[in-house]
Amino acid sequence: MIRQAVTLVIFLAACGAPDDTSIDRSATPLRPAVTTPTQQPIGGDWRVRVAAEVSDLRTSAPALHAELTALAPSRTRAGILRITSTPSADPRATSVFLDRLARGDGSAAERAAYAEVLARTTGTYADALVDLFAAEREVAVRAAYVHTVRRVTTDHAVTVLQRGLADPSAEVQAEAARVAGGHPAGMRVAAELRAALVSSAPEVRAEAARALGILGVDTARGELLARLGDGAPEVRLEALRALDRIAPGSIDAVMLSTLARDTDERISRLAVKLADTAVR
C-alpha cells in the first residue's frame, strides 16, 4: 500500500467520486484540506529551503512562528513525548520542526517527538531525514526518524531504512525492519532484512522475519525455516507466520506438530491452526 500523504488530492477525488455514498454533502467538512502535498520532487539543499521557509513564516505569520518555535511536546499516556496540539498540523510547521531538529533543540525525548510529528505536519521533510538521521547520536531520535519514513515514498526512505538496519542500536534496527515490512520500497532492503535474521538481538530477528513475511520474500524461506527453532519465542512466532504468508501450506507436518507443543501459546495456537488448514 502506498501511504502517501497527498491528502488534498485524494480528498478532493473522493468527494467527487460517483460511487461515494458515505459523505453527507449537507454537513460541514471535518477539516480543511491539506494545502501542501508532501513527497513532491525535492531539489536543492534542504537546509537552505528550511531557512528560507522559517524566515518567511517569521515574517508572514509571526504568531504562528512563535507558537511553533515554543511548542512543547506533551507526555502521552505511555509516558513518551508527542506533539498533539493543532498547530502542528500545518505544512508550514514542517520547516520549524526541521530547524529545531537541525539545531539539536531539546532533549532526546523532545527531539524524538519533533521527528515523529513531521509526517503529521504534511510538509516536505524526506530529504532532511537522511542527514538528520546520520547526525543524530540519540537512539530514540534515530528510531523516530526511521518510524517517520513510513510515509516517505521517495528514495530517501530506502536510504534511511538501509542505515537503520545497519545502525549500532538494536532498537533502531528493529524499527527499521518494522517499517520496511509495511513500506512500498521494503523489497529494496530485503537483503538487509535477511541478514538481520541472524542478529544477536531477538527483537531484530523477530521484526526481520515478520517483515520478510509481509513482503513475501520467497528467497528467505530457508532462513526462516531455521528460525523456527530460535530460542526466542517472538522469533519462532514471526518466522512461522512469515512462512505461512510466503508459501501457505509449505511447512511440513512434523514441524507443525513440534510447534503445536510450543510453550508459547501464540505459537502453539497458530501451529495447530495451520496444521488443521493443511489437513483440510
Add this chain to the structure above:
Amino acid sequence: MLSWVLFSVAACGGGDDPPGTGPDGGTTADACTGSDCTTPPPDAPPPPSWSFRSVFGVANLDDDDGSVRDWEQAPFAADDDLAKLVLPADTLALASGDVQLTLTGDLANIRIYRANQLVLGGAAGAGPLTIAQTGSDIELAIEFGNYAVTGQLVIASGSNTHTSKLQAAPLLMNHHLQPAEHVWAVQVSGNASFISSYQTVLGAKFTPVTGSTVGSDVWMQDEFEFGTTTGEGNQRLDVVIDSVRDRGLDGYAERAWVGPDTIASAWGNPQQATSYDSFGNLEASPPMTVNGVAYPFGKIYYGRVGTSGLNSTLGTFLASQKVQAPFQLPTNWLCVGHVDEFSSFLPDPASPKGFKLVIADVPAALAVLSGLASSTSLPYYGQDHGYATVGSILADTALIALNNDLQADYLDPIVAKFKTELGLTDADIIKVPSLFEQVSNCGGRVAALIPGMANLIVANVDGQTTHVFTADPFFRATTNQATDPMINAFKAASSPTLQWHFIDDWDTYHLGLGEVHCGTNVRRTPTASWWTTAQHLMGGN
C-alpha cells in the same frame, strides 16, 4: 459522647445473619424477636435467646477532625466510623452472672471501647473482660484499623455463650452499573470541546480541573481509582486508590477529595512504577454469577503477564479483599498497556446479565470497512495517521496483517478469558470496530488507530438516563456523526436505552495515545451490602 453510627443492634436471635448463612456461632435456639426478622412470628412470641448481632463496619482510616488519621487517636465526637454494638438488657437478663467478653481474631486491627475506654483489642488484648450486670444495656463501640479484618467477640455468662462476628468492610472497586455521583476531567488548551461535552450533559455533576494546577496531566483515569467501603450503619468511607505513577495529577486527591470519609492510599513503589501501574489498567466488571458463584460486586481485572504488569503489591492487596476475585489479562502488546484500551462494560437492561462486555474487535472494523466505498475520504486519518481513504487502510497489507495477528494472539484469548472469568457467552459481548497501529518509540507495540470507542465512560447521574461518553471516531469526511459507520455499528450493537455522546478527543487524547476513559474519572455510589451478599467470598458461610 461519641456520635457513633447507629444501626439496629437489638438482639435478634441470628436474624442479622446474611440470608441463607444461618446464625454466626450462637449456641442457643434460633429464635427471632426483632422487628427486622423475616420469619413470621409464631402465635406466641418465642422467648428471647442468648444471641447478639454481628458487626459489619468500616476501617477507621480517615481523618474526621482535621488532625491525624482517626485510627491513630482515641475516639472523639466527630468520628463517625466506629460501629456500635449493644448487648440488650433483656437478653443479658437471661443469665444471672457477670458477662464475660473475649476477643479473638485480628487483635491488632480491632479495638472495642466501652464508655470511651479501650477495653478489648489493641493494647487491651483479648480479654476476657468481665462486666457486672446492672440491668442496663451494655454499649460497645467497635473500631477497625484495616480493610476486611475479622474478629470474633465471645459473649458468655454462665452456660450461655454466643460469638458475634466483627468484620471490617473490604475495599471494593466501583463498576459501570453503579450510579455516578461526580465526574472529573482536566481542562487544558486544546480540549475545550471535550470539556464542554461533559459540562453540557452533566452540569454541576462535572468538574473541570484546571490543567495548570496539575502539570497539564490530562490522564485523570490513570492517577486514581475510586473504591468504597461501607458499613451496616450507612457508614461509607471512600478510598481513592492513588497510583504510584505520580505524574502531574499526583497530589490532586489530597487537595480536592481527602477529608472526612474520604482517604487516598497508594500501594507499590513509585520508583519502580511503569505504565502498567496506571489505573486505566485496573477495572472492575459488573456483578455476575460464574459456575453458581455470585460475585455481587463483579470481578477486578488488570493487565499483567508474568512479572510485567500492575505492581504485585497492589495486586496482592486487591486479591486479599477476596470479594472481587481479581484476574489478569495480557496488555504487553499495547504501547500504553492498559485494559481500558480494549475493554469496558455497558449497562443493558434487556440483557439477562444486565450488562454487556464491550471489547475491541478487528474483524468488526474490517467488516465495516468492506462495506464502504474505497474512496471514502477520512481527513482526520489522512493527516494524522497517513490513511486518507478507506481504500488506503485496506490496501495496507502490513497494517491488516498486524491487526489480524493482534486479534489472534491477544484479543481472541482475552475474550476467552473474560468468558471464563465472568461466565459470559457470545450474546453478552459487544464487538467494537477497532484497528490498532504501531507507534513511534514504543518497541512495535500498538495504540488505537481508530479512536478507541471501548475506552468509554458510563455515567448515570440522575437515576434515569445512562449517559455513555466515548470517542468520536471521525470515520467520515463531514461533521455529521449520523453518517459515521463506526458510530452506527457500535450503537446498533448496544442497548437502545443508552444516551450516547461521541465526543472529540482527537488531539489531546487520541494523539496522546489515550481516549475518553483515560481522561476522565468518576465517583460512584455503592449499591450493595457486602455483609449480606458477599460472605461466601470472604471465607464466611
